[in-house]
Amino acid sequence: VQKAVNTAQGLFQRWTELLQDPSLATREEIDWTTNELRNNLRSIEWDLEDLDETINILPANPRKFNLDATELGIRKTFITSTRQVVRDMKDQMSNSSIQALAERKNRQALLGESGSQSWSCGPDKYSRLDRELQLANSHFIEEQQAQQQLIVEQQDEQLELVSGSIGVLKNMSQRIGGELEEQAV
Template sequence: MSMEDPFFVVKGEVQKAVNTAQGLFQRWTELLQDPSTATREEIDWTTNELRNNLRSIEWDLEDLDETINILFRGVCAIWGKQTDEQDMKDQMSTSSVQALAERKNRQALLGDSGGQTWSAGMTDKYGHLDRELQLANSHFIEEQQAQQQLIVEQQDEQLELVSGSIGVLKNMSQRIGGELEEQAVMLDDFSHELESTQSRLDNVMKKLAKVSHMTSGMYGV
């Protein structure tokens, strides 16, 4: 089997996709563990990329399984034996064994149960992972909404405090203004009283001067 055979081509694509998916899964886990450092855009992008990579792996594995079936039928035709497909795969080349091991590793990575076959478990497995992704995203959104709600409540409390302070200052300003108006009225009244007193004092002084002048005339002073 040459390196140009479809088996090796698909196997390389699957391995590359698995490596990419593992990196995305690690990053996705880090983002969910510490949402405060993640943006909504990064969470969505990582989730979508992880989902797309897993679906791509599923398609590539279907191609790989089809390639193995073709090889199986060819070997059966050469050997002329009716051998059980699974037993025949176990007797294939080292490359086929490695592909099977990689498949089992991917099953373990994605949480597939041992009692299910690969083709039967693919849909449930990816459906379960997709539900986990959606659930994790829902939790992230709920946490973000809770944080936003907390911020809004704190801002409302601060606005209430500021509003209360403004109300107190307004009342103080009104009281001070009222007192100043009262003082202005008192000063105005005092000014009028002072003017009236000064006028009366002037009249008295004039009368006193006149009396003094008349008295001086009478006594020839």
């Protein structure tokens, strides 16, 4: 989990650099970094949930696991602090994305077309607005497609886990069935 957190922090640092100066990279790199960071943060959250469930089992039988209260406290503290780190990164991603988008739109408005063209009348009067709407729509569609792709990938991973569990259960039931047949004879 710590290694995954370190990876996520590296991605987060790169993502922050890219947002501060979008000229450093292509749109694809920014999108890739954003998606990888989101995936890593989700994965860490799932790992933390698993660790939390495991730690909640430990107090029932501490001797079996050879853990004292101090070690248990250290592990709980690790989970809590790691959750906070992940939460902070996710919060900053939400806020930074919104701020970066607003700054980009402001720059486009200020550096866009020249003043004489933006005040013109006729059929070109709304062409800039149309282009901005189309651009915003295409970005929205791209983000939605990326999120849907992430959901599909996560579902595939979950199906693989379920498939593995079913395989284990099948194997165990066959062994139990075999033992019952042996005992019946």
